[in-house]
Amino acid sequence: xxxxxxxxxxxxxxxxxxxxxRIKEAGCTYVVHTFSEQDMMFNKENVAxxxxxxxxxxMEAHVDPWxxxxxxxxxxxxxxxxxxxxxxxxxxDGSKAQLACINHPDLVxxxxxxxxxxxGIGADIIFWDEPHFYLPGWFNVKEPMDVWGCRCDICQDLYxxxxxxxxxxxxxxxxxxxxxxxxxxxxxxxFFYSARKGLKNTTCMLPFELMRDSGSWEKVAxxxxxxxxxxxxxxxxxxxxxxxxxxxxxxxxxxKEVKRLADIYNLxxxxxxxxxxxxxxxxxxxxxxxxxxxxxGIEDICAWTYFGAKGMxxxxxxxxxxxxxxxxxxxxxx
Ligand SMILES: [Zn+2]
Numbered sequence: 363x364x365x366x367x368x369x370x371x372x373x374x375x376x377x378x379x380x381x382x383x384r385i386k387e388a389g390c391t392y393v394v395h396t397f398s399e400q401d402m403m404f405n406k407e408n409v410a411x412x413x414x415x416x417x418x419x420x421m422e423a424h425v426d427p428w429x430x431x432x433x434x435x436x437x438x439x440x441x442x443x444x445x446x447x448x449x450x451x452x453x454x455d456g457s458k459a460q461l462a463c464i465n466h467p468d469l470v471x472x473x474x475x476x477x478x479x480x481x482g483i484g485a486d487i488i489f490w491d492e493p494h495f496y497l498p499g500w501f502n503v504k505e506p507m508d509v510w511g512c513r514c515d516i517c518q519d520l521y522x523x524x525x526x527x528x529x530x531x532x533x534x535x536x537x538x539x540x541x542x543x544x545x546x547x548x549x550x551x552x553f554f555y556s557a558r559k560g561l562k563n564t565t566c567m568l569p570f571e572l573m574r575d576s577g578s579w580e581k582v583a584x585x586x587x588x589x590x591x592x593x594x595x596x597x598x599x600x601x602x603x604x605x606x607x608x609x610x611x612x613x614x615x616x617x618k619e620v621k622r623l624a625d626i627y628n629l630x631x632x633x634x635x636x637x638x639x640x641x642x643x644x645x646x647x648x649x650x651x652x653x654x655x656x657x658x659g660i661e662d663i664c665a666w667t668y669f670g671a672k673g674m675x676x677x678x679x680x681x682x683x684x685x686x687x688x689x690x691x692x693x694x695x696x
Pocket of ligand 1: 451463464515517
């Protein structure tokens with residue numbers, strides 16, 4: 363079992379190295395380092411030093427295109443999006459969305475440059491984190507939930523070529539098929555390019571039950587040049603929404619499907635464990651979640667994020683120290 367943690371807290375070596383020491387001491391075998399557009403522009407050498415230190419400590423360095431172009435997970439903003447309005451996704455109501463279109467060639471070129479930079483800072487593995495089309499409510503922003511993307515000119519052209527008819531206004535089954543096809547082709551290009559750079563690829567699909575059960579995940583898992591596959595069934599927001607919440611009932615089907623696909627396509631399986639926004643008194647759920655994943659044969663466990671997200675107010679757990687101690691205890695036991 364590999365044990366991971368994501369890290370974005372400091373770009374000041376003295377502080378970051380102390381954090382990396384603490385991560386090592388907690389039994390981690392790898393660190394998922396975020397490498398945002400801000401890092402790419404302003405902190406490249408700092409992140410390279412932190413990655414070098416991670417490896418010196420005997421841990422693997424995964425690098426995450428955190429929030430890059432708005433198309434991956436990440437509590438950060440995209441400069442690419444502000445500078446390249448011609449690349450933005452277009453929503454079904456005709457307005458522009460705050461993320462780039464994965465079908466736009468300029469975005470694809472930008473991602474190749476990102477991979478070049480990630481290679482340069484010492485990545486062992488690229489972690490493709492929650493790649494997605496426009497999702498209403500991202501960053502908890504209030505917006506109409508029945509609006510979808512993308513209907514940009516490029517997507518409309520590609521759709522017409524695929525189905526020989528204009529792209530509808532409604533998100534029909536065909537539109538969903540088109541979006542999945544676009545996502546697959548985008549990831550195929552990314553995996554291929556980074557593999558040629560000598561890097562491995564892992565990806566985490568958003569924990570949408572419909573996507574999981576529709577065979578969409580399998581199409582991603584079957585892509586060439588993929589090394590690891592997983593998902594991140596974080597529970598606190600789901601727990602709030604459901605009248606009766608059962609962690610096992612919620613998490614186990616995600617773990618089962620990840621493991622099933624990993625076995626078929628010879629991938630390393632991983633499950634993300636929530637280590638942010640954990641309410642006081644609910645820290646033990648972390649251990650239960652790890653136990654569920656391991657009981658399904660999941661090989662790698664990774665937690666988002668370092669020290670109960672103490673370093674980010676919007677994600678901070680009520681008791682970050684208790685969250686960290688709980689994870690550490692569970693990691694060291696394995
Ligand atoms: Zn588009």
